[in-house]
Amino acid sequence: MxxxxxxxxxxxxxxxxxxxLDVDLNKIPKHLLEEDDPIFAFNKAIIDATHxxxxxxxxxxxFYEAYGLxxxxxxxxxxxxxxxxxxxxxxxxxxKRGDIGNTSTMYxxxxxxxxxFDSVTVAPYMGKDSVEPFLAFKEKHTILLALTxxxxxxxxxxxxxxxxxxxxxxxxxxKTWTNSQNLMYVVGATKAxxxxxxxxxxxxxxxxxxxxxxxxxxxxxVCKYGMNDQVGLLINSSRGIIxxxxxxxxxxxxxEKASELQRQMEAILLQ
Amino acid sequence: MxxxxxxxxxxxxxxxxxxxLDVDLNKIPKHLLEEDDPIFAFNKAIIDATHxxxxxxxxxxxFYEAYGLxxxxxxxxxxxxxxxxxxxxxxxxxxKRGDIGNTSTMYxxxxxxxxxFDSVTVAPYMGKDSVEPFLAFKEKHTILLALTxxxxxxxxxxxxxxxxxxxxxxxxxxKTWTNSQNLMYVVGATKAxxxxxxxxxxxxxxxxxxxxxxxxxxxxxVCKYGMNDQVGLLINSSRGIIxxxxxxxxxxxxxEKASELQRQMEAILLQ
Numbered sequence: 001m002x003x004x005x006x007x008x009x010x011x012x013x014x015x016x017x018x019x020x021l022d023v024d025l026n027k028i029p030k031h032l033l034e035e036d037d038p039i040f041a042f043n044k045a046i047i048d049a050t051h052x053x054x055x056x057x058x059x060x061x062x063f064y065e066a067y068g069l070x071x072x073x074x075x076x077x078x079x080x081x082x083x084x085x086x087x088x089x090x091x092x093x094x095x096k097r098g099d100i101g102n103t104s105t106m107y108x109x110x111x112x113x114x115x116x117f118d119s120v121t122v123a124p125y126m127g128k129d130s131v132e133p134f135l136a137f138k139e140k141h142t143i144l145l146a147l148t149x150x151x152x153x154x155x156x157x158x159x160x161x162x163x164x165x166x167x168x169x170x171x172x173x174x175k176t177w178t179n180s181q182n183l184m185y186v187v188g189a190t191k192a193x194x195x196x197x198x199x200x201x202x203x204x205x206x207x208x209x210x211x212x213x214x215x216x217x218x219x220x221x222v223c224k225y226g227m228n229d230q231v232g233l234l235i236n237s238s239r240g241i242i243x244x245x246x247x248x249x250x251x252x253x254x255x256e257k258a259s260e261l262q263r264q265m266e267a268i269l270l271q
Numbered sequence: 272m273x274x275x276x277x278x279x280x281x282x283x284x285x286x287x288x289x290x291x292l293d294v295d296l297n298k299i300p301k302h303l304l305e306e307d308d309p310i311f312a313f314n315k316a317i318i319d320a321t322h323x324x325x326x327x328x329x330x331x332x333x334f335y336e337a338y339g340l341x342x343x344x345x346x347x348x349x350x351x352x353x354x355x356x357x358x359x360x361x362x363x364x365x366x367k368r369g370d371i372g373n374t375s376t377m378y379x380x381x382x383x384x385x386x387x388f389d390s391v392t393v394a395p396y397m398g399k400d401s402v403e404p405f406l407a408f409k410e411k412h413t414i415l416l417a418l419t420x421x422x423x424x425x426x427x428x429x430x431x432x433x434x435x436x437x438x439x440x441x442x443x444x445x446k447t448w449t450n451s452q453n454l455m456y457v458v459g460a461t462k463a464x465x466x467x468x469x470x471x472x473x474x475x476x477x478x479x480x481x482x483x484x485x486x487x488x489x490x491x492x493v494c495k496y497g498m499n500d501q502v503g504l505l506i507n508s509s510r511g512i513i514x515x516x517x518x519x520x521x522x523x524x525x526x527e528k529a530s531e532l533q534r535q536m537e538a539i540l541l542q
Contacts, residue, residue, distance in 0.1 A: 022374070024377075060374055060377075062368070062370055062374045062375070062377035062378045062381065063374070063377050065377070065378065065381040065382075065385075066377040066378070066380045066381040066385060067385070068343075068347065068381070068385045068386070069344055069347060072339075072340055072343045073340055076339065076340060094370075096368065096369055096370055096394070096397075097333070097367065098394060099333055099365075099367055100419065100420065100421040101421065103293070103331055103333045103334070104333070106295075106331075106333035106334050106336070106337040107333045107336065107337070109337045110333065110336035110339070110342075114337060114338070114339045115339070123367070123369060123394045123396050123397075124396060124426075124427065125394050125395060125396045125416055125419075125428065126367075126394075126419050126421060126423050126428075127421070127422070127423020127424060127425065127426030127427055127428070128422070128423045128426050129421050129422050129423040130421065130423050131423075145396055145397070148396075148397050149371065150371040150372065150397060150398070150400050150401065151398070151399070151400050152371075152398020152399045152401050152402075153397065153398060154398065155398030155399050155444055156395065156396060156398055156432075156437065156440065156441065156444070157396065157397075157398070159432045159433065159437070159440065160432065160433065161427075161430045161431065161432050162430065162431065166427065166430070166432065166437070169427065169430065170427065173426055173427070
């Protein structure tokens with residue numbers, strides 16, 4: 001999906017919500033454990049109930065790999081279900097990959113070609129030749145970790161490098177890479193006050209913003225500092241939506257939580 | 272496997288060679304493509320031919336994920352084959368993972384528990400709470416990216432942070448993390464001249480050193496600057512060994528290449 005098509009969807013649905021599909025078998029309703037594929041059954045129900053309220057879904061690959069082959073199969077079924085039934089949905093493999101050149105090409109093929117995701121998250125530590133293989137794919141986005149939502153972000157990302165924080169160095173340097181127009185960036189909602197400075201460096205790029213909800217980030221603050229004239233934000237919520245209920249009404253409960261966020265987003269878009 | 276057991280194996284085999292199992296279906300002998308599982312068939316033949324010459328194997332997960340479910344299945348079969356038939360072998364999942372706390376726990380479970388690897392490579396960009404979940408596993412190692420073998424290492428890793436290079440900051444900071452005794456570090460062989468400085472910061476830790484062979488790193492230089500009194504090195508070669516021949520003799524050819532490196536290592540150990 002192109003950036004233009006994503007923006008169209010945002011305006012059509014009056015939502016820039018991304019729902020994180022981080023499925024933990026210990027947290028899903030017990031009756032689903034009797035299904036052949038409980039992870040996919042859970043995802044399908046959540047997707048069917050919420051797809052009109054969001055523009056993107058983001059499975060975090062860790063939650064699938066932890067269940068081995070069955071997990072990987074559930075990930076394949078989930079992305080296939082989305083691409084077949086809701087092709088207007090933008091899909092993000094939250095994989096945080098990154099390796100030397102030829103190996104990054106293998107990861108890019110895995111997520112863009114084999115699985116068919118629109119985008120993948122990538123870590124910047126190994127530099128240009130670890131990211132450019134992802135950027136080479138047309139109509140696919142590479143979402144680079146910049147300033148993450150966790151406490152550990154302060155260990156290295158905010159350290160001062162040549163007069164500015166490392167994450168700013170990452171933003172500036174990445175702009176010089178080939179096909180940098182295919183970049184988006186991860187900026188945690190828990191760091192909303194940093195968004196003003198970030199927008200000075202990358203005014204036009206889309207930001208994937210995790211950390212609203214369970215992690216304590218605030219939607220209004222993120223939009224105040226991070227929104228640009230093409231919206232430029234995908235706000236992710238995972239646990240706050242998908243685990244709204246552990247009972248038979250879990251899908252409906254997730255839709256209600258998603259709807260709350262969608263209505264707040266609509267109000268902001270119409271301001 | 273404990274560090275002590277690994278050191279015992281190194282002295283017993285007079286080798287600190289790690290063989291990278293980065294299987295690309297375009298590069299393996301054509302006759303293997305007729306097998307049910309060409310990737311596993313290739314790995315099994317390479318392992319059977321080389322296991323006495325090396326102490327470790329390192330599948331890079333990208334090469335398995337790129338083939339989807341079949342690739343993941345081949346990875347499972349490979350680690351199971353190693354753990355069942357050659358339990359004295361140290362195993363490394365070269366996955367370069369890293370995410371926020373609860374998600375890193377899922378990755379750690381995937382590689383340490385579900386797959387049964389002895390160690391996994393992890394990226395440091397997200398800091399302490401993204402790495403400590405891996406360190407919490409007993410008798411498992413977390414191999415942190417420090418100074419990688421690629422050109423992109425110079426984009427951020429060697430940038431000066433508070434008077435020293437970022438990779439040195441990573442080394443020093445990581446020493447303060449809980450269970451840091453379970454850390455090893457990735458340092459590329461193409462950066463051998465940096466190893467002296469690195470040893471001042473982490474004199475006792477094991478280093479996983481990729482980049483000897485195809486990438487141009489030199490074994491003698493790596494040992495001169497990087498070896499400590501417990502050896503402290505695992506030298507990885509992937510393409511230089513596993514693709515020594517594309518014909519019916521591929522396994523024997525890989526053993527010859529591995530044997531060349533093993534003999535050089537033996538000479539260094541006996542100096």
